[in-house]
Amino acid sequence: MLGKIFTEQISFPNSDNIVVVGLGRFGGAVAEALMRMGHDVMGIDRETELVQLWADKLTHAVQADSTNEDVMRQLGVAEFSHAIVGIGTDLAASLMSLMVLTELGIKDIWVKALTPEHGQIARRVGAHHIVYPEADMGARVAHLITGRMMDYIEFDDGFAIAKIRAPELTHDMTLAQSHVREKFGVTVVGVKRPGEDFQHALPDTHVLPADILIVSGATRKIEQFASSGRKR
Numbered sequence: 001m002l003g004k005i006f007t008e009q010i011s012f013p014n015s016d017n018i019v020v021v022g023l024g025r026f027g028g029a030v031a032e033a034l035m036r037m038g039h040d041v042m043g044i045d046r047e048t049e050l051v052q053l054w055a056d057k058l059t060h061a062v063q064a065d066s067t068n069e070d071v072m073r074q075l076g077v078a079e080f081s082h083a084i085v086g087i088g089t090d091l092a093a094s095l096m097s098l099m100v101l102t103e104l105g106i107k108d109i110w111v112k113a114l115t116p117e118h119g120q121i122a123r124r125v126g127a128h129h130i131v132y133p134e135a136d137m138g139a140r141v142a143h144l145i146t147g148r149m150m151d152y153i154e155f156d157d158g159f160a161i162a163k164i165r166a167p168e169l170t171h172d173m174t175l176a177q178s179h180v181r182e183k184f185g186v187t188v189v190g191v192k193r194p195g196e197d198f199q200h201a202l203p204d205t206h207v208l209p210a211d212i213l214i215v216s217g218a219t220r221k222i223e224q225f226a227s228s229g230r231k232r
Contacts, residue, residue, distance in 0.1 A: 016081040017042070017059075019106075021066045021097050023050045026112055026133055027086025031058055042080070044072075067096035069103055078104040085111045085127075091118060095125055102126035160219040161189070164226040166211040176203040184225040186217030 016039065020031040023045040031043050035058060042060040045051050051063040064071050066087075077083070083106045087094040094111065101109050102125065111127040113119035119130040151163040170178045175188055188201040192212040199205070207213070215222055 017079075018082045018084065019044065019077050019080045020084045020086055021045075021101070022086035022088075022094075022112075023047075023054050023061070024086060024088070026088060027084065028054060030084055030086060035059070042075075042077075044075070044077075067093055067100060069100045072100050072104060077101070078106070080106060082106070082108045083110070085109070085122075088112050088114050094118070095121060098122055098125050098127055158219055159217070160222055161214065161216045162222050162226065164213050164215055164222075166191075166207050166209065166213050167225065167228045168209075169228055170207040170213070171209045172207070174204050174206050175201060178207070180225065184217075184228070185221045186215050186225050188213050189216050190214040 018034055018039050019042045020027050020034075021044050023031065023043045027043070027045075028050070031041050031054065034041050040059045042062065043051070043054050043058045044062050044064050044066050045054075046063065046065055048063055051061045054061040062075060064075060066072060066085075072078075083101045085094055085097050085101070087097060094113075098109065098111055108129075109127050110129045110131060111119070111122040113122055113130050113132055119127075119132065122130055153161050170180065180186060180188055188205075190198055190201050190213070191205055191207065192198045192214070193208065194210055198214075201213075215225065217225075
């Protein structure tokens with residue numbers, strides 16, 4: 001699930017290739033998800049068993065020391081467009097691997113961090129993006145439990161996209177009539193009705209009680225809208 005959440009937040013062109021450093025629980029899940037999305041993925045880990053586990057699942061799986069610049073250069077890592085450092089528990093290995101990727105000139109580097117301090121150091125060393133998978137999972141679960149959200153993706157700037165059950169105040173009205181944007185500051189992007197295809201939302205889109213809404217906006221405002229009460 002952590003890998004799925006991570007790959008939902010990023011998008012790589014299909015022509016690009018990706019190297020994943022660290023094939024543990026997080027790195028392996030990300031690598032597998034990226035393969036399903038049609039990307040070429042090289043996985044690197046120093047543990048023989050992990051490399052053997054992923055050998056038949058990735059484009060390439062290599063046992064190597066990712067903290068050694070010469071080794072990484074020989075593997076052709078400098079030719080990759082994107083890199084993901086999935087090492088979490090070994091802070092030194094994570095940062096040294098990041099330093100190597102930076103020296104190799106990788107233009108887009110993502111780093112898994114377990115603590116804010118780890119993330120701050122990684123960004124100073126050269127990481128372009130920091131991911132906090134455990135914290136992201138905790139926030140996601142909290143939103144799903146406390147509100148009416150069925151699914152939820154939050155971005156770095158506090159903007160989110162969520163799938164929610166249509167609040168009662170939108171039932172049996174068009175979006176223009178319920179004034180969702182004016183009242184809550186969120187935008188209904190689409191509507192999914194049971195047994196029907198997804199449809200893009202328009203001002204004259206009629207909302208029924210069983211509908212599922214796709215909503216975008218500030219996270220706090222989406223939560224307020226999802227938990228809003230009855231029609232007045």
